[in-house]
Amino acid sequence: MTASLLLRNVRPYAGKAVDLLIENGTITQVGANLSAPAGVAIEDGRGEIVIPGLVEAHTHLDKSLLGLPWYTNEVGPKLLDKIDNERMNKKRLDIDPERQSARQSILSSLKGTTHIRSHVDIDTEHGLWGVEGVMKTHDAYRDIVDIELVAFPQSGLLRRPGTLDLMDQAMQAGCEIVGGLDPCTIDRDPKGHLDAVFGLCQRYGKPLDIHLHEPGEVGAFSLDLIIERTRALGMTGKVTVSHAFCLGTPDPALIDPLIEELAELDIAIMTTAPASRPAPPVKKLLQAGVRVCSGSDGIRDTWSPYGNADMLERAMFVGLRNNFRRDDEVRLALDVCTTEGAKVMEIEGYGLEVGCVADLVLLPAESIAEAVATRPPQRRVIKRGKIVARDGVSIRTAP
Numbered sequence: 001m002t003a004s005l006l007l008r009n010v011r012p013y014a015g016k017a018v019d020l021l022i023e024n025g026t027i028t029q030v031g032a033n034l035s036a037p038a039g040v041a042i043e044d045g046r047g048e049i050v051i052p053g054l055v056e057a058h059t060h061l062d063k064s065l066l067g068l069p070w071y072t073n074e075v076g077p078k079l080l081d082k083i084d085n086e087r088m089n090k091k092r093l094d095i096d097p098e099r100q101s102a103r104q105s106i107l108s109s110l111k112g113t114t115h116i117r118s119h120v121d122i123d124t125e126h127g128l129w130g131v132e133g134v135m136k137t138h139d140a141y142r143d144i145v146d147i148e149l150v151a152f153p154q155s156g157l158l159r160r161p162g163t164l165d166l167m168d169q170a171m172q173a174g175c176e177i178v179g180g181l182d183p184c185t186i187d188r189d190p191k192g193h194l195d196a197v198f199g200l201c202q203r204y205g206k207p208l209d210i211h212l213h214e215p216g217e218v219g220a221f222s223l224d225l226i227i228e229r230t231r232a233l234g235m236t237g238k239v240t241v242s243h244a245f246c247l248g249t250p251d252p253a254l255i256d257p258l259i260e261e262l263a264e265l266d267i268a269i270m271t272t273a274p275a276s277r278p279a280p281p282v283k284k285l286l287q288a289g290v291r292v293c294s295g296s297d298g299i300r301d302t303w304s305p306y307g308n309a310d311m312l313e314r315a316m317f318v319g320l321r322n323n324f325r326r327d328d329e330v331r332l333a334l335d336v337c338t339t340e341g342a343k344v345m346e347i348e349g350y351g352l353e354v355g356c357v358a359d360l361v362l363l364p365a366e367s368i369a370e371a372v373a374t375r376p377p378q379r380r381v382i383k384r385g386k387i388v389a390r391d392g393v394s395i396r397t398a399p
């Protein structure tokens with residue numbers, strides 16, 4: 001699954017041109033005029049930018065409608081409308097998690113993503129259908145992308161008895177992360193919900209990544225309970241809060257103490273940089289020492305028609321949402337979609353240095369800011385030293 005390659009004339013992060021020698025999937029030399037060992041292929045980088053692979057730190061591989069007929073969305077405005085609509089129509093719409101996750105994984109890979117964290121629905125109607133399907137894609141597409149599964153109680157945990165048992169089974173089946181969801185507004189039992197998901201983390205020694213859409217004061221209350229448990233259970237560095245819209249509340253008295261505690265307990269924040277919601281302030285969080293990652297969230301599903309799996313475009317959204325204009329700020333937006341995401345996912349050997357795994361993207365642009373602003377479709381994507389996509393064409397064919 002690993003390959004060797006001499007990558008000539010590439011510019012790490014738009015810096016000075018160098019050659020990269022990759023042997024058995026690992027970067028072994030970085031320098032000028034390197035020579036290729038016998039039998040090692042040479043790829044002309046044409047002076048393009050090279051960055052480490054894009055990191056999709058929050059998506060839902062099991063529920064995309066990619067390749068299926070257009071879905072006319074007439075779903076109600078509430079979160080529960082979307083949740084119930086999806087669960088009730090999944091089979092009718094033929095949203096087979098194995099096939100759909102394969103389609104989205106290939107799309108992600110050809111856009112430059114090399115690592116994906118996917119939340120996968122677990123509920124009493126479909127059981128582990130999602131986990132089993134995405135797990136097959138995890139195994140079958142390891143040559144192009146690494147996938148991490150989050151056991152996600154999308155329909156609620158306590159309001160649908162039996163879900164917690166299924167979550168337990170999902171962890172035994174190989175999910176890497178425990179998921180959770182809006183402890184106040186979905187389960188309407190914040191203590192019960194958080195005790196249950198943190199309990200699973202303790203039982204399996206796994207991290208938590210919890211969806212927290214709750215806005216304002218309610219969200220801040222839930223976040224405080226998450227912080228409290230992270231501290232009490234010694235889970236520093238092992239918790240991610242996804243969305244955390246409450247951190248977008250323009251009230252420093254509410255937000256600043258929370259940010260201080262997030263930094264102290266190394267709790268990460270995932271933001272999609274939504275255009276339509278209050279969003280966590282990325283620069284402020286990074287400056288406070290909080291890890292911040294990003295993701296596409298759902299891509300063309302029954303929740304929303306949007307999304308194309310392009311994490312370079314996501315970096316642009318992060319920049320737009322946070323009013324990043326300067327080149328150094330746009331670089332922060334890209335960091336959120338690369339190195340910061342890698343920190344959140346605890347990806348080993350991530351980067352461009354000697355000894356790192358050769359998961360790379362080549363981008364024809366002069367600067368990082370230009371790459372984010374123009375999002376060139378002509379990309380070369382390398383996974384463990386092997387070129388897995390060129391100019392939007394993957395080496396794998398979608399089912």
Ligand SMILES: [Zn+2]
Nearest residue numbers: 119211297298
């Ligand atoms: Zn999500």
